[in-house]
Amino acid sequence: MTVIVRDLRPDMRADTEGFTRVRQLALPFILFTPESVAYDAAHAHPDAHFRPLVAEEDGEIIGTAGVSLAHESAEPGQGHVNVYVHPEHTRRGAGSLLVRAAEEHLTAVGATRLLSWVLDEPGNHAFAERHGYRKGRSAHFLRLDLAQGALPPLQDPPPGVELRTGADFADDPRPLFELHAETTSDEPGEIDIEITDYEAWLEETWRHPLLSHELTSVALVDGRPAAFSAARTDGGTRYGTAMTGTARAFRGRGLAKLAKNHSLHRARTAGYTEAITGNDAGNDPMIAINKWFGYEICATEVHYVRELG
Incomplete structure (x- = not known):
């Protein structure tokens, strides 16, 4: 063969x-x-x-x-x-x-530099190292049973905060682009990412077939998007968090947790039974939030790096 x-x-x-x-x-x-x-x-x-x-x-x-x-x-x-x-x-x-x-x-x-995610399983590390890659930082996959697990109760937004969905920005998603760009630039990782191309973001992210505008939650402070939790679904029973983040000026107020909780509750109501997400192993604040929701680490992957030349 x-x-x-x-x-x-x-x-x-x-x-x-x-x-x-x-x-x-x-x-x-x-x-x-x-x-x-x-x-x-x-x-x-x-x-x-x-x-x-x-x-x-x-x-x-x-x-x-x-x-x-x-x-x-x-x-x-x-x-x-x-x-x-x-x-x-x-x-x-x-x-x-x-x-x-x-x-x-x-x-x-x-x-000139190659990066590869490798699941933390027997044999995978040796395979990567045989091909000239060296071990870098780790990340975790987390899973939550939406059908059986108990979500934290829904809470009313504090004064001055309003919860909306991604669908409410259908006519003008640029404020969500700006929020996504800011939070992505602060994410820990091997590569620093700067999202600057709005038209590319529309094509690759906003119009992606897995993105659910209805299940994506956005927290507004005085009318300005301050935090969000972007949701993806497979059209069946599985729901995934693509990104959760808060603008720098509004961090420390629990807005990301508020937005994600509302998204998870709507996902369960819509019939989704499994929620999945991922976190860099060094992103302790987001890992703590996900454990508060009931997520459990189900797998780990390692970022391997190879320098060419």
């Missing part, structure tokens, strides 16, 4: 379904659907040089790779190499072939 690596064909349903199936099995802590896989491929920023790859064995997709440049970073040349193989098809060379193809692509478009 021969394993080959090729580009994903986003217009082919069999490809997007195969890509989604592998990701759901190998990485069940992030939401993927065939529609979201096709959308990401079609709407990635050109400067990202985004290239989704698949490993195929006898016509079956058994591995995937998301490959791109971190074009929103002020430091050029940083690339992402995220490889996941079907759990029943490991040790057949698919991972190594995907890494090689990804590195060749990123080197050709100017990458």
Whole structure:
């Protein structure tokens, strides 16, 4: 049996379904659907040089790779190499072939530093290190049972604070773009991100098929968006928090917790039974908030780094 690596064909349903199936099995802590896989491929920023790859064995997709440049970073040349193989098809060379193809692509478009998320499981660390990557910071995936778990009770907003949904900003989402940009720039991570392109944000984030405007919560202070919790759903039973944050001027007032609690309650009312999210291991305030909601750490991943040249 021969394993080959090729580009994903986003217009082919069999490809997007195969890509989604592998990701759901190998990485069940992030939401993927065939529609979201096709959308990401079609709407990635050109400067990202985004290239989704698949490993195929006898016509079956058994591995995937998301490959791109971190074009929103002020430091050029940083690339992402995220490889996941079907759990029943490991040790057949698919991972190594995907890494090689990804590195060749990123080197050709100017990458000098590669970063790869690796699940903290037996064998994965050795695989990354054999390919020249060194261990960096960690992050956690967290899960909450919305069907059985007890959420904190809803609270009325304090004076001067109003809760709205993302849908209320359908005509003009720019205030949410500005809030998202500010909070993202303060997130801990290996790469500093600066979101400045409003039109790109509309394409890649606001119009993304997984984003639920109705379940996204926004806390306004005197009419100004001050905190938010962005929600994604798979259209079935799973709900994910894409981002929760507070503008610098309003931190320390519990607004992010307030917004996320309202979003979680609406998600449960809408029939979602599982909530997932992720936090950098060094983001203690957000981890504490999620544990207050009842989330439990269900997996850990490690960011591996390889310096080229």
